[in-house]
Amino acid sequence: MIKVNRIDKPKELTKEVQQQLTDEFKKDKNKNVWNKKYIRDQLILECNSKCVYCECFIGNGHKEMHIDHFHYKNKYKDEVVTWENLNPSCSTCNKNKSQHDTYETPIINPFEQEPKDYFYLKNYRYYSRNEKVDKIVHDTINVLGLNDTENIVKLRFEQGETLIDKINDIYELAEENKEILNNNISKKNRVMRGCKNILRKGIKEAEYSAFMATIIKNDENYIKLKQLLIRLKIWNEELQSLDEQVEKIKMQIYPDRLY
Ligand SMILES: [Zn+2]
Structure with missing residues (x-):
């Protein structure tokens, strides 16, 4: 949500x-x-x-x-x-x-x-961020069936795991070719297109964007991929804009008291 x-x-x-x-x-x-x-x-x-x-x-x-x-x-x-x-x-x-x-x-x-003020996400499920919002969060989850395994958690899981694989693939491709990336247009374009497609999964128009944005922003390989592209000076305005949109959507992955 x-x-x-x-x-x-x-x-x-x-x-x-x-x-x-x-x-x-x-x-x-x-x-x-x-x-x-x-x-x-x-x-x-x-x-x-x-x-x-x-x-x-x-x-x-x-x-x-x-x-x-x-x-x-x-x-x-x-x-x-x-x-x-x-x-x-x-x-x-x-x-x-x-x-x-x-x-x-x-x-x-x-x-x-603003749903992210209420929920944190874990294992493809919604949880309450703190005691003050427990009641409304639990009522919301129970009334809408937001954590129903068959109807929805499985679907988020499938998309999330596919996304994690994709991030891993693109990061490996970039890392393996980092020395030549700036001189190899074909490989450079594959990396940039791949990175763009990853980020597009976490913007507000994307399905299950709260979960996908949170996955992207907490994925070690995504963080390393971004750093590498910045270092190679191929991180551009379009990627930056998408990255900022994803950042706005992501939710916490811990309850408040653990921060
Ligand atoms: Zn629905």
């Missing part, structure tokens, strides 16, 4: 339209009044085609996007098409959250809170 920013609501969703759709829903709660193309299109842009809770890819040929009402719609009917209440998610997170009452038992809303 990473911080997501709200973008403007679709221009079609005027106050009048919002009122009209809300009235329709109050008359017939089986009517999916929020399920409009203009709403879906704007939401998919807003979330970079990722579930705002578990960060799996949705829409654009991936799993179907569901529109989660952060405040449960059958109880909080007035918020059924309130733009700030519509969270793009995957079907699993939407179903897990189902009728959970987020007013009575709050969970982290990635549009409102």
Whole structure:
């Protein structure tokens, strides 16, 4: 889970339209009044085609996007098409959250809170950073099933381990060829492309970016690769910019009291 920013609501969703759709829903709660193309299109842009809770890819040929009402719609009917209440998610997170009452038992809303202030990551799982946030972190993990082994931990594990292999390969390629890298365009390009592809796995548009960014930034081989490329003067602005984006997303790997 990473911080997501709200973008403007679709221009079609005027106050009048919002009122009209809300009235329709109050008359017939089986009517999916929020399920409009203009709403879906704007939401998919807003979330970079990722579930705002578990960060799996949705829409654009991936799993179907569901529109989660952060405040449960059958109880909080007035918020059924309130733009700030519509969270793009995957079907699993939407179903897990189902009728959970987020007013009575709050969970982290990635549009409102910065998830890295709450979680630390270990073994492809989320944990609470400190006692002060224990309650909301545990409620969030349990309601959304964020540490469900079959549904999600295994998927993060597969992607994470593939990434670690890739970092190792590119570091070895660079290290073995460090004397000639500046004179061998083909090898130099392979290293730079490889490094770029690694970093692209940890930016906000990437699947499971909280985990991938944290892996990259704590991987010894990545740290050595970066140092080597800087020393060889082939670390460029593009790599620097990607590296900074990944740095912003990474989470802690220990609880607060161990720091
Ligand atoms: Zn999800």
